[in-house]
Amino acid sequence: MPLDGWGFRGGGVGNAKPFFARDALTQDSTGAFYVGQLERLDQTIHPPLVAYTWGRDIDLRTDVTTGDEIASFTNSSFAASGGMTPAGLSWIGKDVNAITGAMLDIGKTPQPLFMWGMELSYTEGELASAMQLGMPIDSQKYEVIQLKHQMDIDQCVYIGDSDLGTAGLLNHTLVTNVANVTGGTWAAAITALTPDVIVAQINEVLQSVWQASGWAVMPTELRVPPLQYGQLVSTKVSSAGNVALLRYIQQNSLCNTANGQELNIQPLKWLIGRGVGATQRMIAYTKDYQRVRFPLTPLQRTPVERRSLFYLTTYWGRIGVIEMVYPETIGYRDGI
Secondary structure, rough: OOOOOOEOOOOOOOOOEEEEEEHHHHHHHOOOOOOOOOOOOOOOOOOOOOOOOOHHHHEEEEEOOOOOOOEEEEEEEEEOOOOOOOOOOOOOOOOOOOOOOOEEEEEEEEEEOEEEEEEEEEEEEHHHHHHHHHOOOHHHHHHHHHHHHHHHHHHHHHOOOOOOOOOOOOOOOOOEEEEOOOOOOHHHHHHHHOOOHHHHHHHHHHHHHHHHHHOOOOEEEEEHHHHHHHHHHOEEEOOOOOEHHHHHHHHHHHHHHHHHHOOEEOOOOOOOOOOHHOOOOOEEOOOOOOOOOEEEOOOOOOOOEEEEEEEEEEEEEEEEEEOOOOOHEEEEEOOO
């Protein structure tokens, strides 16, 4: 049985000599392993399999600083009456003495900037052992902090945080263009060999968002769960065709016709079960700083502090809340 602490070695009680042993779990946690003479150890760090995609799907608001506690933006409403009739055009005559003017109302939307931080610490003993092993413990712990930072940003961008009561790009309460698709799930459409149902569902959400924006903004982005993305890739337009459904939609969607650019369709794991009743959701939106964005500050580091045998430093920054400047340009569809 492995020992963790003091043990005794020797043939008899009088010859017993104390020694210190650690079990395999203890040695594994410090990065020290027993390596045989004929063993070649690959010291490359292989971190857990983690994917974060927030940098692909959202623009950052970079004017915020670590000293700011609130990030805000404004939305303006305009009003202007006509000339001869209030609802008409603003005509005037050369002898007119009463000219209508424009009215403006500006509303401000403030949202908090939350502090995020993690401490990096190691002892003199850990540092000496890491140097002897050739495995720098300080840089490895920094990579862990960076990974955790990216994962937390990913969650805040897409779904927010329930503890703080915030929402994200995929579940925001300001988005009112939410409905179930008509015609059933994509799996059912593929089984029935009716891919036109999927094309119609995608064009429906694109047109709905376009209409909600007063026909001003056509969505350029479509995000779907990974399984549904795989169905688009593996399904052909017809039994006689050789074009994948994904490529056909990119080239022939309403976005391509109206905007003159292909619809950017990407998989997104946060959409799995995100719809009402844990159904699969897709989102159509425009990736534009003026439409939707996310406030974020770079990580800062405090000076390294030496306390007894410890070296300490803290990495920190501020993470904001998704800013829905124009929620009319976003639409959700569930049940795909």
